[in-house]
């Protein structure tokens with residue numbers, strides 16, 4: 222086997238074992254090299270290069286404009302920063318419309334960026350695509366409930382509140398599991414429904430706005446750190462106000478440049494004045 226696979230790297234099998242042990246799984250988005258290093262140091266076992274980068278990094282209103290090239294570029298940077306963490310990347314909008322396209326798209330993320338698996342939005346309707354990828358050796362994470370790539374069809378709201386929708390969500394989760402997905406994200410779903418789905422699945426569920434009954438949780442980097450917008454969404458918890466810290470530091474820097482107190486001699490390299498005079502003589 223390849224010597225580049227570290228024995229200590231987190232694998233999809235480890236996530237299954239964590240579910241079996243009742244150990245909660247912390248997953249976090251990461252979009253660049255630096256955040257991957259920080260998340261790795263903090264001991265986060267699963268990093269998601271989410272297509273939410275379209276909003277929080279590129280400033281779009283939805284995830285729809287995100288391209289496969291965007292994902293490959295960001296995912297490669299995250300992989301370079303991550304050590305042991307399992308790195309999963311989203312297949313962006315319309316890049317897995319059929320099996321052949323999904324294979325090509327996932328291939329780029331695994332081969333060019335080096336991620337360990339891909340995440341696809343959808344349930345039973347995309348199960349054949351999931352099955353094909355899994356048959357070819359691509360680990361797949363599902364994503365049900367609120368699926369941001371379908372925002373123009375379903376609206377930004379909690380899914381699965383009506384009985385028929387709740388039933389469909391369970392069926393979708395089961396179809397993804399049956400197709401070979403190694404885990405499934407449940408986004409914006411009633412907590413009791415997500416807990417029930419979690420009980421019925423053998424693969425781990427990762428919730429976001431889906432209550433504490435899931436096997437794990439995923440949050441967006443910018444939300445937990447207070448880097449984006451004034452107020453985090455209801456399903457998020459802001460663990461620090463890093464945005465304010467950055468703003469303060471940037472202001473202090475700009476003030477010091479304006480005031481002439483930065484840089485000092487300590488920030489500058491030196492040359493012997495006589496040598497300098499000699500060097501510039503006649504210039």
Ligand code: KIV
Pocket residue numbers: 250269270271272273274311406408429439440441
């Ligand atoms: O794109 C993303 O960040 C996601 C998570 C919110 C699950 O899909």
